[in-house]
Amino acid sequence: MPDALPYSHLAAGYDAVMAHVDYPGWARYVARLLGSHATDARDVVEIGCGTGSLTLALDALLTARLRGYDGAPAMVAEAQRKAARLGADVAFGVLGFHQPIPAPAADAVVLVYDGLNYLLEPREVAQLLANVRQSLTPGGVFVVDQSTPANSLNHAGEFDDEGETDAFSYVRAGHYDPATRLHTTTFELRAADGSVHREAHYQRAYTRDELAALIGSAGLEVLAAYDGFSTDPAGAESERIHWVLRNPA
Numbered sequence: 001m002p003d004a005l006p007y008s009h010l011a012a013g014y015d016a017v018m019a020h021v022d023y024p025g026w027a028r029y030v031a032r033l034l035g036s037h038a039t040d041a042r043d044v045v046e047i048g049c050g051t052g053s054l055t056l057a058l059d060a061l062l063t064a065r066l067r068g069y070d071g072a073p074a075m076v077a078e079a080q081r082k083a084a085r086l087g088a089d090v091a092f093g094v095l096g097f098h099q100p101i102p103a104p105a106a107d108a109v110v111l112v113y114d115g116l117n118y119l120l121e122p123r124e125v126a127q128l129l130a131n132v133r134q135s136l137t138p139g140g141v142f143v144v145d146q147s148t149p150a151n152s153l154n155h156a157g158e159f160d161d162e163g164e165t166d167a168f169s170y171v172r173a174g175h176y177d178p179a180t181r182l183h184t185t186t187f188e189l190r191a192a193d194g195s196v197h198r199e200a201h202y203q204r205a206y207t208r209d210e211l212a213a214l215i216g217s218a219g220l221e222v223l224a225a226y227d228g229f230s231t232d233p234a235g236a237e238s239e240r241i242h243w244v245l246r247n248p249a
Ligand SMILES: C[S@@+](CC[C@H](N)C(=O)[O-])C[C@H]1O[C@@H](n2cnc3c(N)ncnc32)[C@H](O)[C@@H]1O
Pocket: 007, 018, 048, 049, 050, 051, 052, 053, 054, 070, 071, 072, 075, 095, 096, 097, 098, 112, 113, 114, 115, 118, 119
């Protein structure tokens, strides 16, 4: 049984667990999308920023002012420590997707790497989209990606693993239910002092069409929907879709 909130204990070793992720490459891709669709962006906000790896990589690439928010206080604390270590002028704060993004209005908002999938109900996604729209300047853009059912189905063999970080050793186990499209990942985290914590992470795999309908209802304009890390149009079988949305107001 889980005894801890997602990302409460995982935060201390999150970067080591995610060492395989090419954050610099991911940041270059997001910067490219912003360069094409949000030229002259001066204020860029990343929500669901976790420990700030992408935020800090983007800060090094963009001339814009960066802010990062995440709902898990322990992840934000890690992000703040990393920013201080790097001497980066990036502010990080705690913010849930259900909360309005603090002023000033942003020229671009970014949400990548499955943050949206943590919202299990369409009405929660609708609330997120409304919040982001409200926080954007007129013409401002939202770069958001989604992991699709194809991603969960095609990678079922890679859900389970284990490893060591400086903070804990971990065992990760994943399960995807195609009927509900609910993806469950449990982490068992064992610290050096022998304490053990279990976190359960729940995500919903939305289809492209489901998200398109929610985006339409939120009044955001679709500038592009790209197939994973490319500028090819996303299709029904895309595993990851990067949306570029515009606030028309
Ligand atoms: C898979 S992690 C990705 C973190 C970061 N974007 C990265 O690329 O490493 C998903 C993040 O979404 C955050 N998150 C999940 N649900 C959230 C919510 N309802 N409000 C705010 N943040 C949330 C988690 O705390 C976590 O940091």
